[in-house]
Amino acid sequence: MFKYFLSLFLFISTFGLGQTLTSSLDKTTLALGEVAVFKIQILDLDGKDVQLAPRNELLPFHFEMVNDSIAKQKDIYLRSVKFAIFQEGKFTIPEIQVKVGNKILKTIPYEVEVINTAKKGDQINDIMKNKEVELNVQDYWDLYKFYVLLFLIVIAIIVLIIGIVKWGRKRKDSPAVTTNQTLKDLEKLRKKNYIENENFRSFYVELIEITRNFITKQYHIPADVLLTDDLIEYMKNTNAISQENEKIVEDIFLRGDLVKFAKTIPTKELMSKDFIEIRDFVKRSTKDIEAENLRNTNV
Known part of the structure; x- marks a missing residue:
């Protein structure tokens, strides 16, 4: 049971x-x-x-x-x-x-x-009628948000690239960068021992070339194509360089021309003095740039 x-x-x-x-x-x-x-x-x-x-x-x-x-x-x-x-x-x-x-x-x-129950000659009607749907803002956003976001991303990338290019160019051409590079070039010149070996012609040729390139980049003066007399006149007319620096450039460039054409022979002491004055001029150049920017701001 x-x-x-x-x-x-x-x-x-x-x-x-x-x-x-x-x-x-x-x-x-x-x-x-x-x-x-x-x-x-x-x-x-x-x-x-x-x-x-x-x-x-x-x-x-x-x-x-x-x-x-x-x-x-x-x-x-x-x-x-x-x-x-x-x-x-x-x-x-x-x-x-x-x-x-x-x-x-x-x-x-x-x-x-x-x-298929339709016979030949029968009128065929749509099985389902098309519906008209009114779209609101949210519907349009859902439809096109991908394209809007893609467009914004492309714009952001373009702006970023332009900013990087401008920032990089500004950094590359900034007064501090130009000054530092010129000081490095001057140091390379010093290590060639032209002064100690009394190779005065090579010394002044390279010293003036370095200075011309520096003036061209730092002050936007076409020193690399102007003759010495024309360059001196140009500097005095533009007032981009202080009178103290103008005087140094003028004296050393004129002396360099005389040395290059064998019209004068400088001493070691004078060559050393010219090198130091050009180096100090390069270091002081940022003050000229600041003064020029201040004048442009007040205009």
């Missing part, structure tokens, strides 16, 4: 308390564009979670979703899918797996035949 009640209890636990899945299809033969309804129903859920394909993704590709509704309570789950097919032929609703809690349930497959 005890064994009988035990068997009955196991039977009820297994089948009486289990979930029941049913599915149905109201039509198996459809006309083109005709709407059919496919339903899935699960009973005795007892609050268990139901996992199934998302809305509008339950049926295969050729099944155009018209409506996909889901109703779920503690003990029942109902899904109703309205669909239409716009192509002739036979189509299959495959076996669909449904996970209820930790249990897998399956529907039965269905075959749907779609036929």
Whole structure:
């Protein structure tokens, strides 16, 4: 007797308390564009979670979703899918797996035949009328935000490149950079020992060339193409260089011309003095630049 009640209890636990899945299809033969309804129903859920394909993704590709509704309570789950097919032929609703809690349930497959019921000469109307939808600002933003963001990114990149180029050029041509580079050139000249070896001609040729290049870059004066007399006149007319620095450049350039044409031979002491004065002139040049900028600001 005890064994009988035990068997009955196991039977009820297994089948009486289990979930029941049913599915149905109201039509198996459809006309083109005709709407059919496919339903899935699960009973005795007892609050268990139901996992199934998302809305509008339950049926295969050729099944155009018209409506996909889901109703779920503690003990029942109902899904109703309205669909239409716009192509002739036979189509299959495959076996669909449904996970209820930790249990897998399956529907039965269905075959749907779609036929063209139109006859020759029949007037054909659109199955679905086009809908006019009014778009708001958010809709336009969703449509075109990618292009707007891409345009802004391109503009930002262009501005960044222009800024880098201008900043790099400014840094390269800044007074401090020009001064430092010229001081390095003068140091290279000193290490050639022209003064100690009394190679006065090479000394003045290179000293004046370095100074000409420096004046051209630092003061934007065409010293690299002007003759000595013309350069002196140009400096005096522009007032870009202070009188003290002008005097140094004038004296050393005129002396350099005399040395180059072998009209005078300088002493080591004079060569050393000219080198130091040019080096000091280069170091003081930033004051000339500051004074010139101040004059331009006050104009």
